Amino acid sequence: MPAFVLTPAPVLRVSARPAASPRRARLVATLSPPPAARPTPPQGLPPPRRDAVADLGDLASLLTLVASTKGLLVVEAYSRSCRACIGMRRTYERIAEAHPKARFARVCVDDVPEVRDSLDVRAMPLFVFYSDGQRIDHYAGASRASLEEAISDNL
Numbered sequence: 001m002p003a004f005v006l007t008p009a010p011v012l013r014v015s016a017r018p019a020a021s022p023r024r025a026r027l028v029a030t031l032s033p034p035p036a037a038r039p040t041p042p043q044g045l046p047p048p049r050r051d052a053v054a055d056l057g058d059l060a061s062l063l064t065l066v067a068s069t070k071g072l073l074v075v076e077a078y079s080r081s082c083r084a085c086i087g088m089r090r091t092y093e094r095i096a097e098a099h100p101k102a103r104f105a106r107v108c109v110d111d112v113p114e115v116r117d118s119l120d121v122r123a124m125p126l127f128v129f130y131s132d133g134q135r136i137d138h139y140a141g142a143s144r145a146s147l148e149e150a151i152s153d154n155l
Helices: 059-068 083-098 113-118 144-154
Strands: 013-017 026-030 054-056 072-078 103-108 126-131 134-140
Touching (some): 059 072, 059 103, 059 113, 072 083, 083 103, 083 144, 126 144, 134 144
Parallel strands (some): 054 103
Antiparallel strands (some): 072 126
């Protein structure tokens, strides 16, 4: 006669899933432990101020802003189809809030193609630095640390 060994029973979790046909329901049993509790996501930062970054709609407004700004002006040239630009949007707004001594603006090269030639855009997102109306530096890329370093160097 065979000997029987008693082992602890696995945790049985039953979940109801919609059946392939509406006439019957199917129960699916899995022999897995219940899922671990999901950690609650951290609460996000407060939304950025709307006036932290000026949205420019044409080349004339860009040239006027460059000529009229005393101190550091940072202009972002971006495209709506650029994934790095989309990823940097909120980061750029946060950086603008953190540096009140500088002015920040952005312009979409999809809407204003003449800006692409004026700023000599070869990669995006492109951040161009002006001081007292003169172009002093630029940075192309999507690194927050590198952008903050470039701003600190030019302040």
